[in-house]
Amino acid sequence: MHVVICGYGRMGQEVEQVLLARGHSVVTRMDPAPDRGDTRAMKPADFKGCNGVIEFSLADAVTANARTYIEAGVPAVVGTTGWEDKRAEVEQAVRDSDSGYLVGSNFSIGANLMFALTEKAAAIINSFPEYDIMVQEYHHTRKKDSPSGTALTLAEKILSVNHAKTEIVSECLHRQIKPHELHVGSVRGGSIPGVHTVTLDSPADTIALTHSARNRSGFATGAVMALEWLQGRKGFFTVDDFIEDLIARSLEH
Ligand SMILES: NC(=O)c1ccc[n+]([C@@H]2O[C@H](COP(=O)([O-])OP(=O)(O)OC[C@H]3O[C@@H](n4cnc5c(N)ncnc54)[C@H](O)[C@@H]3O)[C@@H](O)[C@H]2O)c1
Incomplete structure (x- = not known):
């Protein structure tokens, strides 16, 4: 694939490494910061001949960028977080068009496999009530929120399938x-x-x-794999659609 990177910060740079390692090429790096990539405002013509765009930018940028991708008819994978208030607007614009657009707040393949395995495990023990289930997480001292978003997603997956558990408690x-x-x-x-x-x-x-993250490369790998999956697909997708499809294919073989 020939790919445009939008947002060339920590994640954009990780994405570039993964794209090159998987045999893809980077067409351009769009970023308004003067010391990073191409600072021009993006135009649909910038996407001529490219197979997609991967965006890890800032929340304020997402809506305007989505309009440009839709106009250019270029598939987009967007990992930027914090724009939930704009999501319905972007989703509608994508559905009204002929584009492919895939979003996710956690592209880590390992974390998504952990979600799927946890859901399966929490459902299986419904027939084995002697098994109790619990979640524990560890993070560095700079982390501001507890429990982590990933721990809460794991807990919600458990509640969604396990008959014994109906309430999350996270305090001492x-x-x-x-x-x-x-x-x-x-x-x-x-x-x-x-x-x-x-x-x-x-x-x-x-x-x-147990899932142990080592670095940010798992997020970048997931985003690149998501763009590979999005080729030829039209519509608004989430990282769950992509992971569930790959898991279903694994189980077929
Ligand atoms: N979905 C995931 O799996 C995942 C994983 C890690 C980070 N994130 C999210 O990705 C985003 C980026 O994270 P980061 O650590 O790379 O941040 P960062 O601050 O290192 O990089 C963001 C970059 O976006 C650029 N930018 C600002 N406005 C832009 C615009 N209009 N168009 C293009 N680029 C623009 C900034 O100049 C900066 O270089 C954040 O929202 C973060 O929460 C998501």
Whole structure:
């Protein structure tokens, strides 16, 4: 693929490494910051002959950029976060057009596989009520939110399929936990980029699913794979559509 990178910050630069490693080429790097890439305002003509764009920019930029991609008819993968208030508007514009547009707040392949495995595990234990389920996460000292967004997504996946758990509790309890409560614990310390463990525990044994992030390259790999998947597809998609399709294909073989 010949790809335009929109937003050449930390993620844009990771995306470039992954594109080149997977045999693709970078047409141009669009970024208004003077020391990064091409500072011109993007125009539809900039996308002539290219197979797609990957955007990791800033929330304020997403709507105007989406209009340019739609006008150019170029498929776009957008990892920028924080524009939920504009999402309905962008989604409608994409649906009214002939474009392919895929969004996600977490493109990490590993984290998305962890979500899928957790959902499966939480459903399986419905037939084995001796197994309880819980979530624990570790992050570096600079992290401001707890529990992490990833831990909350894991907890929501569990609640969506597990019959025993109906409520997430994330505080220090100072009391006995109730059977319907799903405990999500957070620990902060050191430089840990992110560890999430889902534990299934019975009187006889323990099963633990752990995802440990090492760096940002997993996000970039997911975004590039999403653009590969988007080729030839029209419509508004999320990272879940892409991951679920790849998982379904794995299970067919
Ligand atoms: N979806 C995911 O998996 C995932 C993973 C990591 C980060 N993110 C999100 O991606 C975004 C970028 O993260 P980052 O760490 O690379 O940030 P960054 O600050 O390093 O880079 C953002 C870049 O966007 C540029 N920019 C600003 N306005 C622009 C415009 N109109 N057009 C093009 N570029 C523009 C900035 O100059 C900057 O270089 C953030 O919203 C972040 O939350 C998403």
